[in-house]
Amino acid sequence: MYIHKIYCISPQQDPLQADIECINEPVDKKLLAVEPSYEHIPPGVLRRMGKSIRMGVGTALPLLDKINPVDGIIIGSANAGLDECVKFLIQIVDYDEGQLTPGNFVQSTGNVIAGQLGLISKNKGYNITHMHQGLAFENAVIDAIMQLNTNPAHSYLLGGVDEISPFHYNIETLNGAYKKEDISNKEIYQSNTPGCLPGEGAAMFVVSADKDAAIAKIKAIQTIHTDDVELVKQQLQLFLEKNNQDSDEIDLFISGENGDTRTLPFYEACETLLNTDTTVLRFKHLCGEYATASAIGLWYACQILQTQEIPPHLFKKNQQKKRTGIF
Amino acid sequence: MSKIFITGIGVISAIGNSVAENHEALKAGVCGIKKELDLFPSKYKGLMPFGQVPISNESLQNKLQVKEPGVTRTSMLALHAFNEAVRCSGITADDISSPETALIGANTVGGMCLTDELYHDANTSEAGSEYTHSYDCASVNLFLQKHNKMQGVINTINTACSSSANAIMYGAMLMQHGFAKRAIVGGTDSLAKFTINGFNALHILSSDLCTPFDESRKGLNLGEGAAFLVLEKEEDLNGKKVYAELTGYCNANDAYHPSSLSDEGDGPYLAMQGALKIADLTADKIDFINAHGTATENNDEVESRAMVRLFGTPPVFASTKGNIGHTLGAAGAIEAVYSILSLLNQEVYPSLHFKNAISSTGLIPVLEYKQMPVNHVMSNSFGFGGNCSSLIFSKA
Known part of the structure; x- marks a missing residue:
């Protein structure tokens, strides 16, 4: 599956802001999305939209081309509509x-x-x-891959959207998901406390089976849901053996590390399976943590592959390694 | 592409706690919808009929040996049907917990059946209830996953009232594209003050028994329940009993209105047409349509028109909404089980409460139980957001 167009709304004016001094910080312990003026959405329609709908539609519309329409719409969202529910x-x-x-x-579904x-x-x-x-x-993502396997001439809109709604x-907060202390996102990885910093955003992609002029290819994907670190390690090992026979191939590992001491062991376990010189990046200080933050992680990966530039504050490990642009 | 077979089915609804009980009730034309509501206090108790599963939460807890706190009715109904489906298929505990077994579930209310608890937890800064992890739709499948120590691909799908049809479709696709060897797929939803008030605010709840495809239908009745299916590939069957083959599926969008279907019924038409294409069948090969047939003014007229548009003269069709009400996120899966029962037993069940045909189409659903050759059944599910899905099950 090849990615052809990308767009996102995130808590940063410039989603991959180069200078850490210029990144937006949390307000009231939340990294809130910087929303555009949504010029593609008619004002009457916009007024009635909840935030996640607004962000989702506002991120998708700039990618949707009337001349070459996509053949389907595939969205991931953990909590779309929840705010309207409450x-x-x-x-x-x-x-x-x-x-x-x-x-x-009607908007709560x-x-x-x-x-x-x-x-x-x-x-x-x-x-x-x-x-x-x-x-x-x-x-x-898995769905889009399967749709394209079945219909190789099609293209799809693929996206992930979630908001910080007051009720969610x-x-x-009652579940203990978030950090109790007031902390800057610039210091999130050094916090050494449980909990993450809540964020929100939307990232959308146009995907197809056509490799011409593509930004990136999604070569393989695997998911696992478990609280067992060893199982994650085992599955990632198998995944790498299957999909990365030449172990030098991976230049960058984009980690979902979010400053929560409870999930850190999972990300650290993954790092142990990489080559010692693989560059490790982190991005959650920019967008905060939310269920579909991996969508913006994919946006960052695409952007980096396109521009071959990485803001210094994203590096966790091996900043100096010569990069070949194969992710 | 591998052929996908159904090797296990499980269902719980207002007309029975098992496949066998549902089957007997369908044959006898039993209506499980009553002006009773014992699950929570509501103004509409006694005023409107509901398809309530006649088992209390306490009985479900005891029966299912659920001891942990925070498990909702939606999750327990799901576990009840899940257990029956896996028992029926004979897959082992090791099979279920294999990384190659996917769990794909659908629902629309999740833990929102606990309307008052959610209201409290969304607004309090003090102690939350035991349900703070149980409100979202995914919580149901996380519960099933944990309960059964599952490790494969897990997903929760929400396309409103067509959700579990898409769960079945997604599970089948995972198997055909190498993401899973087998899949346990289905849907669940429980009655909630939330949905009762929501559909009532839209003026599509009937205060009498719903009358699918009747000229003077007044709206839907809400129901609850769950169904799960075990899907396995042809090459893995090793001679085991199969209930049906899933031969066709399609998801299309009506792209007309957030909560009603277009006059032309493009979404329903495209979903039915697409499912025929995947199944490689011509329309005349469909022996029976398990219609969405909610008994709302909009759905039944549009669905009728779309059937006429695709089939010319539609085959025998019926809606089971008159037996169990509209079970929302469970409907696609429950009706998949009912469709499979028609194939297995070569029979169709009466569509209840019908009097006169809709004048613009003149279509009359099947009104009596009858035995007939049934080789291919189409099952329709349409939902808010224009989400329309059709599945085709074929005699194995």
């Missing part, structure tokens, strides 16, 4: 199940971003939403 819930409680307005309910995109772009093709928390975007933030 708004509708508040109506139910406040008005004691009385006469309620259905707007929040998890498939609302893909549905809106189908509607706005008049796309009658494949349309699906994967909602499996931290693997929502990965399942969307509250529930995740």
Whole structure:
């Protein structure tokens, strides 16, 4: 599967800001997305959209070409519509199940971003939403690969979107997901405390089986959901053996490390399987942590492959290694 | 491409706790929809009929030996159907926990059946309830995964009321594209104050029993339930019993309105047409259509029109929404099980509460239980966001 177009909305004005001194910091312990003016969305429609729908649609529309429309829309979003759900819930409680307005309910369905995109772009093709928390975007990628295997002449819009909604933030705070202390994203990897810094954003891609003029190729993907570090290591080892027979091939490892001491052992275990000179990058200080942050991770990978430039603050290890541009 | 077979089925609904009980009820034309609602306090209790599964949460906990806190009704209904499906297929605990076994589940309410708890947890800064990990849709499948020590590809799909049809399709595709050797796929949803009030605000809930495809239909009844299917590849069967083959599937979008279908029914038409293409069948080979047939004014008219557009004279068709109500994210999977029962037993079940045909199409669903040759069944599921899916099951 080849990636042809990319676009994102993130907490940074320039998603890959070169100078760490210029990166946006959390406000009230949250890394909030810098939203554009959404000139592609009619103002009347925009007003009625919740934030994740707005970000999703606003990221997708610049990529959708009327002359060469995509054949389907594949979205990963763990919590799309959740904020609207709770708004509708508040109506139910406040008005004691009385006469309620259905707007929040209609926007509360998890498939609302893909549905809106189908509607706005008049796309009658494949349309699906994967909602499996931290693997929502990965399942969307797997889906796109399978759709393209079946229909090699097609192209698809592929994306990952999640927002920090007030209610989801509250529930995740109760779950102990976030850092208790007030901390700058510039120091997140040195925090040595449990919890992450919540972030949000949207990243979208146009993918096809056509390698001409592609930005990048997704060669292989594998997912695993477990709390066993050894199992992760074992599966990654098998994955590398299968897909990276020439072990020198990997120049960059983009780690999802997020400053949470509870998940650090998983990322460290992965690093032990790489060549000692493989460059290791981190990006969560830019976008914060959210279920589909891997989508923006893929955006960073594409951007780096395209520009062959990496801002210094992304390096964790082996900054000096000569890079060949094969990721 | 490998052929995909169904080797196990499990279902729980308002008309039965097992495949056998559902089968008997379908044959007898039993309606499980009643003006009863015991799960939570609601203004609509006694006023509107619901397809409630007649088992309390406590009984489900005991029956399923669920001891940990924070497990929702949505998850327990799912586990109930999951257990029956794997028992039925005979796959071992080792098979289930193999990294090559995928778990693909769908639902739309997740833990939102706990409306009041969610309201509390979304707004409190003090102690949360035991359910703070259980609200989102994925929590159901994470529970099933943990309960069964599963390691393969896991996913949660939400395309509103067509969710579990897409879960079945995604599971089959994972197997055909080398991401899984077998897949356990299905869907679940439980009744919730949230959905009752949502559909009511849209004025598409009927205060009487729903009447699919009837001229004077007044809307849908909400139901609840779950169904799971075990999918295995032809080359892995080794002579084991199979229930049906999944031969066709397609997902298309109506791209017309967030909560209703277009007059032309492009989404339903494209989904049905696409499924025929994958199955490599002509329309005349479909013996029976398990229609989406929610009994809303919009759905039944558009679905009828799309069937006429594709089939000319549509084959025998029926909706089971009159038996169990609309089970939302579970509907595609429950109706997959019902479609498979038609194939297995060479019979079709009566569509309930119908009186007069919709005047613009004149289509009449099957009204009596009857035995007939059934080789290919099409099952439709359409949802908010224009999400339309059709599956085709064939006699194995």
